[in-house]
Amino acid sequence: MKRLIFLLSTLALILALVPAGMTQAKKPAPKLDCTIDYWWVRLNPPDPFPGRWEATVSGDIDGYAVYPGGPMRFAGQTSHYGGPFEIYDKDPKLPGAVLLMAGDGHGSTTVRHGKNSNWRTSGTVTEAYGPYADWEGRRVYQAGTFTWDEDEPGVPEAGSGTFRVN
Numbered sequence: 355m356k357r358l359i360f361l362l363s364t365l366a367l368i369l370a371l372v373p374a375g376m377t378q379a380k381k382p383a384p385k386l387d388c389t390i391d392y393w394w395v396r397l398n399p400p401d402p403f404p405g406r407w408e409a410t411v412s413g414d415i416d417g418y419a420v421y422p423g424g425p426m427r428f429a430g431q432t433s434h435y436g437g438p439f440e441i442y443d444k445d446p447k448l449p450g451a452v453l454l455m456a457g458d459g460h461g462s463t464t465v466r467h468g469k470n471s472n473w474r475t476s477g478t479v480t481e482a483y484g485p486y487a488d489w490e491g492r493r494v495y496q497a498g499t500f501t502w503d504e505d506e507p508g509v510p511e512a513g514s515g516t517f518r519v520n
Contacts, residue, residue, distance in 0.1 A: 386413075386414040386489065389517070392408060392512065392513055393512040394512065395408050402508075402509040415455070417441050417444065421439050433465055440453060452484070459494060462474060474495075474497045476494065478492070498516065500512060
């Protein structure tokens with residue numbers, strides 16, 4: 355009888371602890387949510403290309419983003435692209451700027467000259483430092499709209515969107 359009571363008590367203890375551990379394992383991972391406001395920077399003025407996007411980032415990360423960009427392939431009004439991104443604590447041209455996060459992504463843009471254009475990108479955080487170190491290897495999702503320069507058709511101007519890491 356003592357043995358049976360001991361076995362039932364042990365079984366009850368195990369059953370009480372197992373669901374608690376399973377509940378913790380299923381807890382959803384937090385995510386980083388940010389907004390981005392960006393503009394096109396000419397790297398060889400007055401020529402618009404080559405160029406890159408630069409942006410302010412606010413929300414769960416406050417900083418400055420640089421999108422050096424990659425080649426775009428057009429198919430009708432859609433372009434496909436890929437390239438890296440970097441997020442710093444402030445403009446990287448300023449002394450003491452610290453890289454917080456970097457990654458890469460691939461996406462598409464709906465190109466509608468004279469109208470706002472839409473874009474979407476997904477990728478991966480390849481480097482993360484300081485308070486963001488745990489985000490390395492996570493998935494990145496970005497989306498937004500941008501406008502075209504009214505004085506120079508085919509040249510991007512500025513836009514806004516979202517930046518999320520899961």
